[in-house]
Amino acid sequence: MGARSLRAVVRLLFALAILCFLPVAGTAADSLDHILQQAQKLIQDHDLPGARAELTRGIKEFPNDGNLYGLLGVVEAQEGNYAAAEASFKKALAAIPRFTGAYLNLGRLYQENAAKDPEALQKALGTYEKLLGFQPDNREALFQSALLHLRQGFFQASLDRLGRLAAAEQEYPQALAVKCAALAATGKREEAASVADRLLQNPQTTEADIFQMLPTLEAHGAGDLAAKTLQTFAEQRRGSYELFYALGLLYKRQGNTAGARETLEKAAQFRPHDAPLLIDLARVAYTQKDRKGVLGYLAHARDLQPQNGGIHFFWGVVCVEEGLAQEAYTAFKRAVELDPENPYYNYALGSVAVQRSDPSEAIPYFQKYRQLKPDDPSGRLALGAAYLESYDYDKAKVELNEATKFPKTAGGAHYYLARAANQSGDYAGALAELQAALKTHPAAPEVHAEMGATYLKLKDYPQAGKALEKALELRPDSYTANLNLMILYQRTKDPRAKEQAERFQQIRDKWDKSKMDMLRSVQVVP
Numbered sequence: 001m002g003a004r005s006l007r008a009v010v011r012l013l014f015a016l017a018i019l020c021f022l023p024v025a026g027t028a029a030d031s032l033d034h035i036l037q038q039a040q041k042l043i044q045d046h047d048l049p050g051a052r053a054e055l056t057r058g059i060k061e062f063p064n065d066g067n068l069y070g071l072l073g074v075v076e077a078q079e080g081n082y083a084a085a086e087a088s089f090k091k092a093l094a095a096i097p098r099f100t101g102a103y104l105n106l107g108r109l110y111q112e113n114a115a116k117d118p119e120a121l122q123k124a125l126g127t128y129e130k131l132l133g134f135q136p137d138n139r140e141a142l143f144q145s146a147l148l149h150l151r152q153g154f155f156q157a158s159l160d161r162l163g164r165l166a167a168a169e170q171e172y173p174q175a176l177a178v179k180c181a182a183l184a185a186t187g188k189r190e191e192a193a194s195v196a197d198r199l200l201q202n203p204q205t206t207e208a209d210i211f212q213m214l215p216t217l218e219a220h221g222a223g224d225l226a227a228k229t230l231q232t233f234a235e236q237r238r239g240s241y242e243l244f245y246a247l248g249l250l251y252k253r254q255g256n257t258a259g260a261r262e263t264l265e266k267a268a269q270f271r272p273h274d275a276p277l278l279i280d281l282a283r284v285a286y287t288q289k290d291r292k293g294v295l296g297y298l299a300h301a302r303d304l305q306p307q308n309g310g311i312h313f314f315w316g317v318v319c320v321e322e323g324l325a326q327e328a329y330t331a332f333k334r335a336v337e338l339d340p341e342n343p344y345y346n347y348a349l350g351s352v353a354v355q356r357s358d359p360s361e362a363i364p365y366f367q368k369y370r371q372l373k374p375d376d377p378s379g380r381l382a383l384g385a386a387y388l389e390s391y392d393y394d395k396a397k398v399e400l401n402e403a404t405k406f407p408k409t410a411g412g413a414h415y416y417l418a419r420a421a422n423q424s425g426d427y428a429g430a431l432a433e434l435q436a437a438l439k440t441h442p443a444a445p446e447v448h449a450e451m452g453a454t455y456l457k458l459k460d461y462p463q464a465g466k467a468l469e470k471a472l473e474l475r476p477d478s479y480t481a482n483l484n485l486m487i488l489y490q491r492t493k494d495p496r497a498k499e500q501a502e503r504f505q506q507i508r509d510k511w512d513k514s515k516m517d518m519l520r521s522v523q524v525v526p
Helices: 006-020 030-044 048-061 066-078 082-095 100-112 120-134 139-151 155-163 173-185 189-201 207-219 223-236 241-253 257-270 275-287 291-304 309-321 325-338 343-353 359-372 378-389 393-403 410-423 427-440 445-457 461-474 479-491 497-510 517-521
Strands: none
Touching: 030 048, 030 066, 048 066, 066 082, 066 100, 082 100, 100 120, 100 139, 120 139, 139 155, 139 173, 155 173, 173 189, 173 207, 189 207, 189 223, 207 223, 207 241, 223 241, 241 257, 241 275, 257 275, 275 291, 275 309, 291 309, 309 325, 309 343, 325 343, 343 359, 343 378, 359 378, 378 393, 378 410, 393 410, 410 427, 410 445, 427 445, 445 461, 445 479, 461 479, 479 497
16 A cells, blocks of 8 residues: 555556466466466566567467466556456456456456446445455455445445554555545544544655545535645645645635635646646636736736637636726637637627627627527527617517526516617507516616616606616616716706716716626626
């Protein structure tokens, strides 16, 4: 049980596995011994094709020899031939039912290929359990079964396997890490903390041992113990990129954004040109609402990975929030060019394009979103709004009427239908749609602003004033509400007209007309 990651341990053990394949009693023919020794030497010299040829020749001569199949399994495993290696090890066991080396290597093979085979870990556990059936004190089988029980959620079984190791072996770092995780998962937090202290005090402990127990600790409410262990280990020894990165992400998941950013910055000192790390730093900065910091990290990441559409998309989202319309448009357009089948990239680009001089530019992007996400009514709402802005009222109404059938989009759809009715002179219809919108979005400032504009057209000035004042209460910088309130005051000779005109001028100077309410309040960007 060395102090390496499971993958590294498995690979090392495969490299050493040939030592397990000494001839078993009853197979000591001189020619067989020569073939086995020659194959082992070729494997040690990394001449796997030569070893395969030697073993294939041997199997033709000795078709029932388990040692030959065992060594062939090692060759197949080292060449990445999972199915062939599994078959060879099974043939070895069929020939020699108590072949310890074949059991261990088959178990390692399953662990190494867990990503390929969803049943691999369960098969590995079964393999080690069979070995323990006739070798109950096999150290590796006990530890690996304890590890597998831990990963599959059988925590007491994991502790039971560890308890069968010799006392000295139970103090090995890997065993302590598994024990700490299993104790925490069974609610024995004080015992888990004590084991974590012993793990930290052991000079043989490595980062891989600490990492081994982190997922279980975090998944079972012991994230604080995981963070403390990582932090203490970093303080005791010179931290690494991997350690600081893992600790930073752990802090991020725990909501400790300040700790996450500080720790990820330490990781960046080791690898300042690591794009994934820079993106994670950007995410933390985004959570902290430090948009300039986000753009700084993303600018560096974008230089490193200019073909990464996700970076351009993230950049565009931040630019929208910063009011950088052209920057957002350029970023989203590049994201779509890099990944035209990504529905969210298309949606975002449509959301920005609809605000430009030619709103019809947005239509194909929203159509693409609808095609890629047919079950999301947001696509109908956005497409309907784009048709409306392009003065294609018939197509707009088709999409928007469908969008009213879904709670998620009903309010926004009624709002846009009201705008369509207003533009066609159907003021009564517009008021009906706005009342429907308020049922689901009673605090939507743009709905109150549109209602005020409608009452203004109907010359119902008292109702117009109430609606516009409500809109400004909800959003004081509303372009539409401030504009129509200025018109209302001017028409009614209200003494506040001059003050409101000055106020509107400030709003107009601050907000470019291209910043439509659609993007800000109807949440077009997913």
